[in-house]
Amino acid sequence: MVINRRQFTAGSLALIGMAGPAKWAVAAETGARFAGTAKSGNGYVAAVYNANGQILREFLLEGRGHGLALSPDGQTLAVFARRPGYYIRLYGLNDGRLIRDIHPAADRHFYGHGIFAPNGDILYATENDFEGERGVIGIYDAARNFVRIGEYETGEIGPHELVLMQDQKTIAVANGGIATHPDFPRQKLNLFDMTPSLSYLDRESGEKLQEARLPDELHQLSIRHLAEGPDQTIWFAGQFQGSRQQITDIIGYHRRGMDQPQMIQLEAGLTARLHNYGGSVSCNLKTGKVAVTSPRGGVVLIFDGRTRQLEQVLESADICAVSPFDKSFIASTGQGEILDLPHETSSLTKLLWDNHAIAL
């Protein structure tokens, strides 16, 4: 392991970061772009930005946003409301046009994440059937103005993040296992007997291909966020719902066929530093690196996805959103920073960045 404690001072590039964030496409839009949800003053937005921390576009939201998805043609940005969510807002990424707000079906609310099908014809969103206490994926037909055409059961309550795997056929879902009801917003109703799982569904039929569960002693580790790493391995980060005094491994991985997920065991001090709470997971498929953030611990951990060895731990207060960039990742914080990890630079923006971001 290489110790890489370097200290850089702000150089001439600082001037670039001082250019005020534009409402709309003032800055040049070459190079990598990202989209994340954020708090802006007293309101909430989704915003497109670059690695220099320039905000290129802002899209108004009607409440706090959470996850995002981009259609495969790069035209439509879907922004999912934070749970219990009551909107999915669809914007034209390049023209800023509000395409549509999708509202949940009766007895459903959104959980905050969704994905497009490989050809963009379907939008999938994790949802709560709160009267039936079932987790489902709502299916929306893009060709018919995103009308809801059905749903798949995920196998467990509380589905949160889902990803379309590289095979383009399999949806992997993190089922948090926590029962909630909109009459009791954000209260967790079944912490004592929750059973989170990781399930794999056939994208076209909804058939459940496998559902993996944690060992009994980890039944209170709510599996929330995931990403596909190298070798069809799903990496996940959980949020432990048991006693804070019980310091628990929260990062794990699973590949279809394995009976149970395998937990990553970190050095004890570092495990404690994560405060039993993972905020976001991302994989850089070019390099096979996997990043997991813990906003409560103010750290991002970067692993080699193949060897599963921890390579870096970087510290920044309230760091959460992370997405692949260049050889590593770009991350953002609830205090407004954009962190370009490959180039070791950071920029302070006027937006307070929320949990998630995607590379466009």
Next chain:
Amino acid sequence: MKKIIFSLLIATGLYLPSAAGAADFTPAITAYAEDFVIPTYEDLIAKAENMEAAAEALCAAPDEDRYRAATNHFTALVGSWSQAELIRMGPVRSKNRFEKLFFWPDARSRGLKQVQRLLAGKSDEVRETMNGLSHASVAVQGLPALEYLLLSGDKDKTVAFATEGTRCIMVRGIATNIHTLAREVLGEWQGGEGFAKVLEKADADNPLYRSDAEVMQDILRMPAELLQILEESKIRSSLGKSIEKSRGKRAPFWRSDLALQNFEGNLNTLKRLMDILNLDQFIADDASHLNNSLQFEMRQVAGVFDRLSSKKLSWPYLLKDPEGYEQLGYVQFPLQGVRNIISEQYPEALGLQLGFNSLDGD
């Protein structure tokens, strides 16, 4: 844009406090443990002990006086719990104790059905369940279950307690269980290895809290959480979409008509906690208006609760009363004001880095 100061922490083992630079909160943390938590749990133990004795007396020879005494002690116990409900950290969060004491909300009446099933069961089996209650469903162990057993059934409760053996077995078992849980919780706060010491010794070697600023963040998170539950889950959920569609059974302790008392208890405890923490001692003069604002908002809430209480209407009728309904709708605004001061304004003034990703995550 600036170059990041990268801290590669693995090899160095250096885990810096995330809220370095904030004030020394030791006096508030010590006062929180010694003057707030410990007396609150001592009171809960005392009230639970009284309840246990009253349940024994009632079941030994059911009569009206003993039934009345038992319900009076239940009222006192709920009053005490409404204070302890604010403590949402530490030992009460271990071993599902919080849910065991207070299984609420019971969104789909799952807990109620379990209690009813036990009540209708065979005495031997119920006794076995009560003897091993710590391993039984959390839904049949605490205050809502006890409330149901005290108040459901035959109109003449002395008949219910005299004729239904399972009711007495359960009331005694649950009352004892509440007493035991309360003692366990207090026990784990006290002593050399107790949770109070964990809070007071926040440093790099403490696996839970690296700084007293982190402890303060956690202490302030609790009233913010309870205020959200009070406003959204207890009050707004009961109001429903209209006065005609109000849903009194959404509130805790509706059956014993102690819902409003529970709200008042929550508010009074919050006031007591904030007085004990005395946060303004850590804030420079220019921000000292925060406590005034907090007191103002809390007075607004208390005023509404007083007005509602003076109506002498039972909880479901209060929700059907136009003025009661309107006042319960209104009270959410000062409650939001209190929550905003505690969850945003105070942390900012105190230099606590409560990022909104880490505060209330997803």
